[in-house]
Every structure is written in structure tokens, then in C-alpha cells.
Amino acid sequence: xxxxxxxxxxxxxxxxEGAWLTLELVVISGLIGIALSxxxxxxxxxxxxxxxxxxxxxxxxxxxxxxLVQIFLVYYGASQFEVIRESILWPxxxxxxxxxxxxxxLNTAAYSAELFRGAIQAIPNGEIEAAESLGMSHALLTRRxxxxxxFGIALPGYGNEVILMLKGSALASTITLLDxxxxxxxxxxxxxxxxxMFLAAGVVYLLMSGIIIALFRYMESRFNRYQSYNPDRDA
Amino acid sequence: xxxxxxxxxxxSGTWLTIQLALASxxxxxxxxxxxxxAKLSDNKLARGIATGYTTLIRGIPELLLVLxxxxxxxxxxxxxxxxxxYDEYIEIGPFIAGVAALSIAFGAYATEVFRMALLEIPKGQxxxxxxxxxxxxKTFFRIILPQVWRLAIPGLGNLFQVLLKDTALVSVVGxxxxxxxxxxAISATKExxxxxxxxxFIYLALTAIANTVTHMxxxxxxxxxxxxx
Numbered sequence: 001x002x003x004x005x006x007x008x009x010x011x012x013x014x015x016x017e018g019a020w021l022t023l024e025l026v027v028i029s030g031l032i033g034i035a036l037s038x039x040x041x042x043x044x045x046x047x048x049x050x051x052x053x054x055x056x057x058x059x060x061x062x063x064x065x066x067x068l069v070q071i072f073l074v075y076y077g078a079s080q081f082e083v084i085r086e087s088i089l090w091p092x093x094x095x096x097x098x099x100x101x102x103x104x105x106l107n108t109a110a111y112s113a114e115l116f117r118g119a120i121q122a123i124p125n126g127e128i129e130a131a132e133s134l135g136m137s138h139a140l141l142t143r144r145x146x147x148x149x150x151f152g153i154a155l156p157g158y159g160n161e162v163i164l165m166l167k168g169s170a171l172a173s174t175i176t177l178l179d180x181x182x183x184x185x186x187x188x189x190x191x192x193x194x195x196x197m198f199l200a201a202g203v204v205y206l207l208m209s210g211i212i213i214a215l216f217r218y219m220e221s222r223f224n225r226y227q228s229y230n231p232d233r234d235a
Numbered sequence: 236x237x238x239x240x241x242x243x244x245x246x247s248g249t250w251l252t253i254q255l256a257l258a259s260x261x262x263x264x265x266x267x268x269x270x271x272x273a274k275l276s277d278n279k280l281a282r283g284i285a286t287g288y289t290t291l292i293r294g295i296p297e298l299l300l301v302l303x304x305x306x307x308x309x310x311x312x313x314x315x316x317x318x319x320x321y322d323e324y325i326e327i328g329p330f331i332a333g334v335a336a337l338s339i340a341f342g343a344y345a346t347e348v349f350r351m352a353l354l355e356i357p358k359g360q361x362x363x364x365x366x367x368x369x370x371x372x373k374t375f376f377r378i379i380l381p382q383v384w385r386l387a388i389p390g391l392g393n394l395f396q397v398l399l400k401d402t403a404l405v406s407v408v409g410x411x412x413x414x415x416x417x418x419x420a421i422s423a424t425k426e427x428x429x430x431x432x433x434x435x436f437i438y439l440a441l442t443a444i445a446n447t448v449t450h451m452x453x454x455x456x457x458x459x460x461x462x463x464x
Contacts, residue, residue, distance in 0.1 A: 060439075061435070061439065064400075064438065064439040064442045064443070065400070065435040065436075065438045065439055065442075066400040066401070066402075066403035066404075066414075066435075066438055067400070067403075068403040068404060068406070068407075068414060069403060069414060069431055069434050069435045069438065070435070072414070072427070072431050073427075073428065073431045073432065073435065076421070076427035076428075076431065077427045077428035077431050077432070078428070079427065080425070080426055080427050080428040080429065081428065166296075167295070167296040167297065168296070169296075170296035170297075170298040170299055171296075171298055171404075173298070174298075174407055181296065181298060181299055181302070184299075185302070188306070194302075194303065194306035194307040194310070195303065195306075195307035195310055195311065198299055198302060198303040198306070198307060199303070201295075201299055202291070202294075202295040202299055202303070205294060205295045205296060205299065206290075206291070206294040206295065209294045210294075
């Protein structure tokens with residue numbers, strides 16, 4: 001089997017270009033996803049059955065269907081409706097870039113909402129009661145106690161979700177975007193060296209997930225400092 | 236909803252997706268058991284290979300794995316075959332490539348599930364099996380595996396749900412699964428939203444069924460949940 005190292009070296013800069021787009025997709029849709037998932041998680045923990053039903057249906061749909069189908073629904077599906085094609089949204093919805101971001105954001109919001117819901121329910125009751133007995137209003141309690149505690153508890157799980165998003169972002173290549181996978185496919189179409197280029201792309205993904213894991217370890221040690229706090233040592 | 240006579244396409248796509256998922260589940264479980272045994276063995280080489288396998292596969296996108304095996308798999312198989320003196324051209328069909336990619340992905344995650352479950356089994360269970368005069372293989376299949384199974388089902392159920400959704404990726408390499416058949420219907424009807432939405436709901440139904448079966452298996456394998464002694 002002729003193994004062509006030169007191809008990998010020659011086109012590695014292109015893969016790094018793709019890595020930049022992959023990173024952009026993950027970060028932007030991750031941030032939108034968090035913004036969407038917090039209200040979803042708060043609604044999910046409501047005591048009212050009707051309030052809980054809507055986020056439940058949303059989460060059930062997005063967790064139960066393939067991301068690929070969700071991307072196709074946004075990218076190809078939107079064009080079915082005359083109303084959308086003639087609205088001011090069309091310049092956005094015909095761009096594969098924005099369709100990928102919309103689909104990824106909606107998808108990660110569903111998974112993050114479940115994580116955050118679990119974290120909210122894991123907050124010790126005593127902490128909520130203490131805040132209530134101090135006379136905090138519900139809004140203040142949510143802002144000062146529930147949300148910060150929720151982030152701390154959900155952080156390790158959220159790190160996993162970001163890794164899954166990074167891997168899911170490869171699907172952007174199916175709607176013509178040149179992320180790492182898309183770049184590799186373009187180069188392969190020209191050089192016909194599938195094994196070499198896909199392996200190189202795999203290495204790029206491994207490096208990126210390594211960096212994300214390290215980042216989350218650092219954030220955990222910062223955000224959950226109280227867990228490793230030692231009064232004798234840290235005084 | 237009006238499918239304009241394309242319902243049968245979706246039915247055949249669903250059937251292919253189910254076959255693909257079940258075949259990958261079968262081979263993935265075998266790979267997972269092998270991986271877990273390798274990770275827990277005393278053999279350093281086996282441990283190294285298993286660790287490399289799970290780290291690599293869990294770190295790269297499933298789509299990349301599907302593409303690599305579909306476009307590069309034949310090259311790899313031919314390289315291995317030529318070591319044994321076989322030099323004919325070998326072609327890998329999309330179904331085989333899909334099953335290979337999905338079971339390799341499933342196996343990497345299942346390795347971790349089985350490893351945790353194997354660690355939960357007290358060492359005394361092994362010792363008592365051997366003390367009764369059973370061979371290690373017999374002890375594994377008669378004493379250890381039934382207990383591992385019970386502990387592993389919830390984790391494997393989650394993985395199977397992921398696998399079912401990942402089958403959609405094989406449509407990219409041209410296998411006639413649910414997504415691909417929807418695309419065929421769309422090219423004739425020009426109704427992408429309708430058909431992709433129907434496809435989404437078929438996956439939703441499949442994952443719901445898988446969930447129910449997992450719960451049933453969980454109850455069947457667990458005397459405490461079943462309300463026994």
C-alpha cells in the first residue's frame with residue numbers, strides 16, 4: 001500500500017483552516033444553546049404540568065431524532081414554504097453556515113437543558129431553604145443561588161456535551177460547509193488519498209477534543225474551588 | 236399527511252435502518268466485550284491496543300469514521316489481504332462499510348460500559364466458579380456474563396439509542412436508509428420539509444421502541460426490579 005505522507009503535509013494548512021470553521025460553529029452554537037437551554041431547564045423544573053409539557057416535547061424531539069435529519073430539515077426544509085422564501089429571513093436561511101448554526105444550537109439546547117435540569121434538582125434543598133428564609137424573592141433566588149450552583153454542578157457533564165458537539169459539527173460538511181471534514185473531502189476529491197487525509201482530519205479532531213478536555217478541567221478547578229478548599233493550606 | 240405514494244419508500248428505508256442497527260449492535264457488543272476483557276487483562280499489549288482503540292474512536296466524529304471506512308476500507312482490507320498473498324481487487328459494499336463503521340463506534344463506547352460492569356462483579360464470583368471446577372471460559376459465560384449483562388443494560392440501552400440515530404450517517408455514502416429514501420421522495424415531490432419531518436418522526440418511533448425494549452430487558456434481568464426475592 002503506497003502511503004503518501006507528502007499529501008498530508010501539503011494540505012495540513014487547509015485542514016487547519018477547516019478547524020477554524022469547526023471551532024466557530026461549536027462556539028457560536030454552544031453559546032446560543034446555553035442561552036436557550038437555561039429557560040428550558042427552569043420551565044422543566046416547574047411544578048405546573050402544562051408549563052413542563054412544552055420543554056419536554058422540545059427535548060424529546062431533538063434528543064430522539066438524528067442531528068443529520070435536523071440539519072436537513074432546516075437547510076432543505078425551509079425552502080418548501082413560499083412565506084419563508086419571501087420573508088426577510090430568507091437571506092439567512094439560504095446560507096448553509098447559518099442553517100448549521102441554527103440546527104446545532106437547537107440540538108445542543110435540548111441536551112444541555114436536560115443536564116441543567118439534573119443539576120438544578122441536585123442542588124441541596126437546605127441551600128434553597130436558607131435563601132428563602134433570608135427573604136429572597138424567587139427571581140433573586142434563581143439569579144444568586146440556583147443558576148451559579150447549577151453551572152458548577154453541570155460543568156463536568158457539559159464538557160462531555162461540548163465534545164459531542166465537536167463531533168456532531170462534522171455533519172456541517174453534508175451541507176457544503178468546509179469544516180475539517182469538509183476540507184478533507186475536498187482535498188480527497190482532488191488527490192484521491194482518502195485514508196491519509198481522513199486520518200489527518202481525525203488527528204485534528206483528537207487535538208481539538210484534547211484542548212477542550214483540558215479547558216474544562218481548568219474551569220472545573222476554578223469554578224468548583226470549594227471542593228478542594230483546604231483551610232489549613234489555603235489560609 | 237400526504238406522502239403522494241412514496242410511503243413504501245419510507246417503509247423500505249425504515250427496514251434497512253433496522254437491519255443496519257441490529258447488525259451493528261451484534262458486532263458492536265462482541266467488540267465491546269473483547270475490548271473490556273483486553274482492558275482488564277494482564278497483557279500489556281492487549282491493554283495498549285484497547286486503550287488506543289477507545290481513545291481514537293471516541294475522539295473522532297462518527298461521520299469521519301463512516302467516510303474513512305467507506306472510501307479507505309477497501310484499501311486497508313486489500314493491504315491486509317496482500318500480506319496473505321491475495322492480490323485481487325476487493326470491494327466493500329456500502330452496507331458492510333456502514334455496519335463496520337457503526338459497530339466499531341458502538342464497540343468503543345460499549346468497552347467502557349462492559350469494563351465498569353466487569354469491575355462491579357466481586358472477585359469471589361470468579362474464584363467460586365473456578366473452585367467448582369469450571370474452566371475460566373465456562374465461568375465467564377455461566378457466572379460472570381449473566382451478572383455483567385444486568386449491570387450493563389442501562390448503559391447499552393443509551394448506546395443503542397445513539398447507534399439508531401447514527402445510522403442516518405450511512406445515507407451520506409449512498410445506502411438506502413430512511414434519510415436517503417426521503418431524499419429520493421423529495422427530488423420528485425419538492426417537499427423537503429414534509430418528508431424530513433416524517434423521517435424524524437420515524438426515528439422518534441424507533442428510539443421510543445428501543446427505549447421500551449431496554450426497560451423490559453432491565454426488568455427481566457433484575458429480580459429486584461421484577462419484585463422477586
